Amino acid sequence: MTVTVQVPATTANLGSGFDAVGVALSWHSFVTLEPCDNLIVEVIGEGEKEIARNENNIAVKTIMELQRRLPKDVTERISKGFRLRLDNRFPITRGLGSSAAVRVGALVAANSLLGEPLSIDQLLKLASELEGHADNVAAALLGGIVVAVPTKEGVTCVRFLPPLDLHIALLIPDFSLKTEKARAVLPVSVTLTDAVFNLGRAALLVASLSTGQIDRLKVAMQDRLHQPYRQSFMPWLTEVFESALNAGALGVHLSGSGPTIAAWCDDKSRAETVAEAMWQSLKGAGVRGFWRVVDLDNQGAKVVQRG
Ligand code: HSE
Numbered sequence: 001m002t003v004t005v006q007v008p009a010t011t012a013n014l015g016s017g018f019d020a021v022g023v024a025l026s027w028h029s030f031v032t033l034e035p036c037d038n039l040i041v042e043v044i045g046e047g048e049k050e051i052a053r054n055e056n057n058i059a060v061k062t063i064m065e066l067q068r069r070l071p072k073d074v075t076e077r078i079s080k081g082f083r084l085r086l087d088n089r090f091p092i093t094r095g096l097g098s099s100a101a102v103r104v105g106a107l108v109a110a111n112s113l114l115g116e117p118l119s120i121d122q123l124l125k126l127a128s129e130l131e132g133h134a135d136n137v138a139a140a141l142l143g144g145i146v147v148a149v150p151t152k153e154g155v156t157c158v159r160f161l162p163p164l165d166l167h168i169a170l171l172i173p174d175f176s177l178k179t180e181k182a183r184a185v186l187p188v189s190v191t192l193t194d195a196v197f198n199l200g201r202a203a204l205l206v207a208s209l210s211t212g213q214i215d216r217l218k219v220a221m222q223d224r225l226h227q228p229y230r231q232s233f234m235p236w237l238t239e240v241f242e243s244a245l246n247a248g249a250l251g252v253h254l255s256g257s258g259p260t261i262a263a264w265c266d267d268k269s270r271a272e273t274v275a276e277a278m279w280q281s282l283k284g285a286g287v288r289g290f291w292r293v294v295d296l297d298n299q300g301a302k303v304v305q306r307g
Helices: 058-069 098-113 120-131 135-142 179-184 192-211 214-220 227-233 237-246 268-284
Strands: 003-012 021-035 040-045 082-088 145-150 155-160 167-173 251-254 261-265 289-295 302-306
Touching: 003 098, 003 135, 021 098, 021 135, 021 167, 021 192, 021 289, 058 082, 058 098, 058 120, 082 098, 098 120, 098 135, 098 302, 120 135, 120 145, 120 155, 135 145, 135 155, 145 192, 167 268, 179 227, 192 214, 214 251, 227 237, 227 251, 237 251, 237 261, 237 268, 261 268, 268 289
Parallel strands: 040 082
Antiparallel strands: 003 021, 003 302, 021 082, 021 145, 145 155, 167 261, 167 289, 251 261
16 A cells, blocks of 8 residues: 655744744645555655665654554554655755655654554654654644644644735745754843743734734744844845835745745735845845745645555
8 A cells, every 4th residue: 555645845933933833835745655575765856865765764764753652563564664755846954844744744644554543633742752843843734824832741732724815935045954053053041021022923923813914924023032043044134034025025034944034925926026026135145046935735734645
Protein backbone atom coordinates (compact mmCIF):
# COMPACT_ATOMS: atom_id res chain seq x y z
CA MET A 1 0.00 0.00 0.00
CA THR A 2 1.14 3.57 -0.80
CA VAL A 3 -0.09 6.76 0.85
CA THR A 4 0.50 10.29 -0.48
CA VAL A 5 -0.11 13.31 1.72
CA GLN A 6 -0.40 16.90 0.54
CA VAL A 7 0.92 19.36 3.12
CA PRO A 8 0.93 23.18 3.05
CA ALA A 9 3.71 25.70 3.54
CA THR A 10 3.14 27.79 6.66
CA THR A 11 4.04 31.20 7.95
CA ALA A 12 4.53 31.57 11.69
CA ASN A 13 4.68 34.32 14.33
CA LEU A 14 2.95 37.03 12.22
CA GLY A 15 5.20 39.45 14.08
CA SER A 16 3.77 39.69 17.59
CA GLY A 17 2.52 36.08 17.93
CA PHE A 18 5.99 34.61 18.39
CA ASP A 19 5.99 30.79 18.63
CA ALA A 20 2.18 30.72 18.96
CA VAL A 21 0.44 31.87 15.76
CA GLY A 22 0.70 29.98 12.48
CA VAL A 23 -1.04 30.16 9.12
CA ALA A 24 -1.32 27.51 6.39
CA LEU A 25 -0.64 28.78 2.85
CA SER A 26 -1.84 27.69 -0.57
CA TRP A 27 1.57 26.31 -1.58
CA HIS A 28 1.96 22.56 -1.13
CA SER A 29 4.49 19.76 -1.00
CA PHE A 30 3.83 16.01 -1.11
CA VAL A 31 5.05 13.12 1.03
CA THR A 32 4.60 9.54 -0.20
CA LEU A 33 5.18 6.50 1.98
CA GLU A 34 5.05 2.78 1.28
CA PRO A 35 6.30 -0.29 3.16
CA CYS A 36 9.54 -1.73 1.79
CA ASP A 37 12.23 -4.26 2.78
CA ASN A 38 14.78 -1.54 3.53
CA LEU A 39 15.02 2.23 3.76
CA ILE A 40 14.74 4.15 0.50
CA VAL A 41 14.51 7.95 0.44
CA GLU A 42 13.81 9.92 -2.70
CA VAL A 43 13.86 13.73 -2.75
CA ILE A 44 12.69 15.77 -5.71
CA GLY A 45 12.27 19.51 -6.14
CA GLU A 46 13.51 21.98 -3.53
CA GLY A 47 16.56 20.77 -1.61
CA GLU A 48 17.05 17.68 -3.79
CA LYS A 49 20.82 18.26 -3.84
CA GLU A 50 21.34 18.82 -0.11
CA ILE A 51 18.68 16.84 1.78
CA ALA A 52 19.90 13.63 3.47
CA ARG A 53 18.59 10.35 2.07
CA ASN A 54 19.31 8.21 5.12
CA GLU A 55 18.46 8.05 8.86
CA ASN A 56 19.43 11.72 9.16
CA ASN A 57 16.50 12.79 7.01
CA ILE A 58 13.92 14.68 9.12
CA ALA A 59 11.00 12.67 7.75
CA VAL A 60 12.80 9.38 8.38
CA LYS A 61 13.66 10.45 11.95
CA THR A 62 10.00 11.42 12.48
CA ILE A 63 8.68 8.05 11.29
CA MET A 64 11.29 6.21 13.39
CA GLU A 65 10.19 8.17 16.45
CA LEU A 66 6.57 7.25 15.71
CA GLN A 67 7.63 3.58 15.46
CA ARG A 68 9.48 3.85 18.77
CA ARG A 69 6.40 5.20 20.54
CA LEU A 70 3.88 2.67 19.21
CA PRO A 71 3.58 -1.04 20.06
CA LYS A 72 5.48 -3.32 17.64
CA ASP A 73 2.36 -5.03 16.31
CA VAL A 74 0.90 -1.64 15.29
CA THR A 75 3.97 -0.67 13.25
CA GLU A 76 4.57 -4.14 11.76
CA ARG A 77 3.76 -2.97 8.26
CA ILE A 78 6.86 -0.76 8.15
CA SER A 79 9.04 -2.79 10.53
CA LYS A 80 11.48 -3.92 7.80
CA GLY A 81 11.71 -0.50 6.20
CA PHE A 82 9.88 1.97 4.03
CA ARG A 83 10.18 3.91 0.85
CA LEU A 84 9.74 7.64 1.32
CA ARG A 85 9.37 10.17 -1.45
CA LEU A 86 9.55 13.89 -0.67
CA ASP A 87 8.26 16.08 -3.46
CA ASN A 88 9.23 19.52 -2.15
CA ARG A 89 7.41 22.23 -4.04
CA PHE A 90 8.15 25.27 -1.85
CA PRO A 91 11.57 26.60 -0.78
CA ILE A 92 13.36 25.09 2.21
CA THR A 93 15.19 27.01 5.00
CA ARG A 94 13.40 30.23 4.01
CA GLY A 95 10.90 30.55 6.89
CA LEU A 96 8.05 28.78 5.12
CA GLY A 97 7.77 25.80 7.46
CA SER A 98 9.48 23.21 5.27
CA SER A 99 10.65 21.06 8.20
CA ALA A 100 7.19 21.25 9.83
CA ALA A 101 5.63 20.21 6.51
CA VAL A 102 7.93 17.23 6.16
CA ARG A 103 7.32 16.09 9.74
CA VAL A 104 3.56 16.53 9.51
CA GLY A 105 3.42 14.93 6.04
CA ALA A 106 5.45 11.93 7.24
CA LEU A 107 3.34 11.53 10.40
CA VAL A 108 0.01 11.75 8.59
CA ALA A 109 1.21 9.31 5.90
CA ALA A 110 2.54 6.81 8.45
CA ASN A 111 -0.55 7.12 10.62
CA SER A 112 -2.77 6.44 7.61
CA LEU A 113 -0.63 3.48 6.51
CA LEU A 114 -0.79 1.98 10.03
CA GLY A 115 -4.59 2.26 10.32
CA GLU A 116 -4.69 5.58 12.22
CA PRO A 117 -3.43 4.52 15.68
CA LEU A 118 -2.94 8.18 16.68
CA SER A 119 -5.55 10.92 16.95
CA ILE A 120 -4.99 14.39 15.43
CA ASP A 121 -4.19 15.72 18.93
CA GLN A 122 -1.57 13.01 19.43
CA LEU A 123 -0.04 13.70 16.02
CA LEU A 124 0.10 17.41 16.88
CA LYS A 125 1.78 16.72 20.24
CA LEU A 126 4.43 14.52 18.64
CA ALA A 127 5.07 16.91 15.74
CA SER A 128 5.36 19.84 18.14
CA GLU A 129 7.81 17.99 20.41
CA LEU A 130 10.00 17.06 17.46
CA GLU A 131 9.88 20.52 15.89
CA GLY A 132 10.44 22.38 19.18
CA HIS A 133 7.58 24.86 18.68
CA ALA A 134 3.95 24.26 17.76
CA ASP A 135 3.07 27.17 15.44
CA ASN A 136 4.16 25.77 12.06
CA VAL A 137 3.22 22.14 12.73
CA ALA A 138 -0.27 23.05 13.99
CA ALA A 139 -0.96 25.16 10.90
CA ALA A 140 0.46 22.47 8.58
CA LEU A 141 -1.67 19.79 10.21
CA LEU A 142 -4.94 21.69 10.67
CA GLY A 143 -4.91 24.39 7.98
CA GLY A 144 -6.28 27.92 8.43
CA ILE A 145 -4.98 30.19 11.17
CA VAL A 146 -3.95 28.57 14.45
CA VAL A 147 -2.99 29.71 17.89
CA ALA A 148 -1.05 26.80 19.37
CA VAL A 149 0.45 26.56 22.84
CA PRO A 150 2.41 23.48 23.93
CA THR A 151 1.66 22.20 27.44
CA LYS A 152 2.80 19.10 29.32
CA GLU A 153 -0.33 17.25 28.21
CA GLY A 154 -0.19 18.25 24.55
CA VAL A 155 -0.83 21.28 22.36
CA THR A 156 -3.72 23.53 23.34
CA CYS A 157 -4.85 24.95 20.06
CA VAL A 158 -7.61 26.99 18.44
CA ARG A 159 -8.00 27.01 14.68
CA PHE A 160 -10.08 29.58 12.84
CA LEU A 161 -10.61 31.15 9.46
CA PRO A 162 -10.91 34.91 8.90
CA PRO A 163 -14.36 36.06 7.74
CA LEU A 164 -12.95 37.54 4.49
CA ASP A 165 -10.49 36.66 1.72
CA LEU A 166 -6.91 37.58 2.47
CA HIS A 167 -3.89 37.36 0.20
CA ILE A 168 -0.29 37.18 1.32
CA ALA A 169 2.60 38.59 -0.69
CA LEU A 170 5.70 36.53 0.05
CA LEU A 171 9.14 37.95 -0.70
CA ILE A 172 11.63 35.10 -0.70
CA PRO A 173 15.26 36.26 -0.56
CA ASP A 174 17.82 34.12 -2.28
CA PHE A 175 19.60 32.84 0.82
CA SER A 176 18.82 30.25 3.43
CA LEU A 177 18.57 30.82 7.17
CA LYS A 178 18.26 27.85 9.48
CA THR A 179 15.79 28.25 12.33
CA GLU A 180 18.40 27.14 14.93
CA LYS A 181 20.69 29.94 13.79
CA ALA A 182 17.85 32.49 13.84
CA ARG A 183 16.85 31.34 17.36
CA ALA A 184 20.42 31.48 18.66
CA VAL A 185 20.47 35.30 18.40
CA LEU A 186 17.37 35.74 20.59
CA PRO A 187 17.82 36.99 24.17
CA VAL A 188 17.21 34.66 27.10
CA SER A 189 15.05 37.27 28.84
CA VAL A 190 13.26 40.45 27.79
CA THR A 191 11.97 43.53 29.59
CA LEU A 192 8.42 43.74 30.91
CA THR A 193 7.89 46.67 28.53
CA ASP A 194 8.74 44.52 25.50
CA ALA A 195 6.71 41.58 26.80
CA VAL A 196 3.67 43.85 27.27
CA PHE A 197 4.26 45.41 23.84
CA ASN A 198 3.93 41.98 22.21
CA LEU A 199 1.22 40.63 24.48
CA GLY A 200 -1.25 43.36 23.57
CA ARG A 201 -0.42 43.16 19.88
CA ALA A 202 -0.69 39.35 19.75
CA ALA A 203 -4.17 39.59 21.28
CA LEU A 204 -5.03 42.37 18.83
CA LEU A 205 -3.73 40.21 15.98
CA VAL A 206 -6.03 37.29 16.77
CA ALA A 207 -8.99 39.59 17.42
CA SER A 208 -8.40 41.45 14.12
CA LEU A 209 -8.03 38.31 12.03
CA SER A 210 -10.98 36.49 13.59
CA THR A 211 -13.39 39.43 13.30
CA GLY A 212 -12.13 40.83 9.99
CA GLN A 213 -11.09 44.20 11.48
CA ILE A 214 -8.03 44.06 9.30
CA ASP A 215 -7.20 47.76 9.40
CA ARG A 216 -5.69 46.91 12.80
CA LEU A 217 -3.12 44.50 11.34
CA LYS A 218 -0.33 47.05 10.86
CA VAL A 219 -0.09 47.65 14.63
CA ALA A 220 -1.07 44.06 15.51
CA MET A 221 1.90 42.62 13.58
CA GLN A 222 4.53 44.80 15.28
CA ASP A 223 7.05 42.88 17.34
CA ARG A 224 9.85 43.45 19.83
CA LEU A 225 10.67 39.88 20.80
CA HIS A 226 12.37 38.37 17.76
CA GLN A 227 12.41 40.48 14.58
CA PRO A 228 14.73 43.21 15.94
CA TYR A 229 17.32 40.56 16.86
CA ARG A 230 16.94 38.62 13.64
CA GLN A 231 17.46 41.78 11.67
CA SER A 232 21.19 41.18 12.13
CA PHE A 233 20.85 38.56 9.35
CA MET A 234 18.64 40.87 7.27
CA PRO A 235 19.82 44.50 7.61
CA TRP A 236 17.33 45.53 4.89
CA LEU A 237 14.30 44.32 6.89
CA THR A 238 12.97 47.73 7.98
CA GLU A 239 13.27 49.14 4.45
CA VAL A 240 11.39 46.20 2.93
CA PHE A 241 8.67 46.44 5.61
CA GLU A 242 8.27 50.14 4.82
CA SER A 243 8.05 49.48 1.08
CA ALA A 244 5.26 46.93 1.71
CA LEU A 245 3.24 49.31 3.91
CA ASN A 246 3.78 52.25 1.51
CA ALA A 247 2.48 50.07 -1.34
CA GLY A 248 -0.71 49.37 0.63
CA ALA A 249 -0.10 46.22 2.69
CA LEU A 250 -2.36 45.88 5.75
CA GLY A 251 0.50 44.50 7.83
CA VAL A 252 3.90 42.93 7.31
CA HIS A 253 6.15 40.53 9.23
CA LEU A 254 9.08 38.16 8.99
CA SER A 255 7.75 34.73 7.99
CA GLY A 256 8.71 32.41 10.86
CA SER A 257 12.39 32.91 11.51
CA GLY A 258 12.94 34.37 8.02
CA PRO A 259 14.36 35.34 5.64
CA THR A 260 10.98 35.35 3.81
CA ILE A 261 8.79 38.39 4.41
CA ALA A 262 5.00 38.16 4.40
CA ALA A 263 2.76 41.16 3.66
CA TRP A 264 -1.01 40.83 4.08
CA CYS A 265 -3.55 42.36 1.69
CA ASP A 266 -7.31 42.07 1.12
CA ASP A 267 -7.00 42.39 -2.65
CA LYS A 268 -5.01 40.12 -4.96
CA SER A 269 -3.76 42.74 -7.38
CA ARG A 270 -2.77 44.96 -4.44
CA ALA A 271 -0.80 41.99 -3.09
CA GLU A 272 1.06 41.76 -6.40
CA THR A 273 1.87 45.48 -6.27
CA VAL A 274 3.10 45.07 -2.68
CA ALA A 275 5.21 42.04 -3.66
CA GLU A 276 6.81 43.96 -6.53
CA ALA A 277 7.55 46.94 -4.23
CA MET A 278 9.21 44.64 -1.66
CA TRP A 279 11.21 42.95 -4.42
CA GLN A 280 12.46 46.31 -5.73
CA SER A 281 13.44 47.32 -2.21
CA LEU A 282 15.35 44.07 -1.67
CA LYS A 283 17.05 44.48 -5.04
CA GLY A 284 18.01 48.03 -4.03
CA ALA A 285 19.76 46.53 -1.01
CA GLY A 286 21.73 44.27 -3.36
CA VAL A 287 19.94 41.01 -2.45
CA ARG A 288 18.29 38.73 -4.98
CA GLY A 289 15.01 36.95 -4.47
CA PHE A 290 11.59 36.32 -5.92
CA TRP A 291 8.00 36.85 -4.90
CA ARG A 292 4.78 34.88 -4.90
CA VAL A 293 1.26 35.76 -3.82
CA VAL A 294 -0.58 33.02 -1.92
CA ASP A 295 -3.92 32.59 -0.17
CA LEU A 296 -4.75 30.76 3.03
CA ASP A 297 -5.02 26.96 2.90
CA ASN A 298 -8.02 25.89 4.95
CA GLN A 299 -7.50 22.11 4.86
CA GLY A 300 -4.06 21.38 6.26
CA ALA A 301 -2.36 18.04 5.66
CA LYS A 302 -4.54 15.60 3.78
CA VAL A 303 -4.21 12.17 2.24
CA VAL A 304 -4.61 12.68 -1.50
CA GLN A 305 -3.83 9.14 -2.65
CA ARG A 306 -4.11 5.75 -1.02
CA GLY A 307 -3.72 2.55 -2.91
N1 HSE B 1 8.27 30.36 15.83
C1 HSE B 1 9.44 29.86 15.16
C2 HSE B 1 10.56 30.87 15.27
C3 HSE B 1 9.10 29.62 13.72
O1 HSE B 1 10.30 32.04 15.07
O2 HSE B 1 11.69 30.49 15.56
C4 HSE B 1 10.21 29.07 12.90
O3 HSE B 1 9.77 28.93 11.57
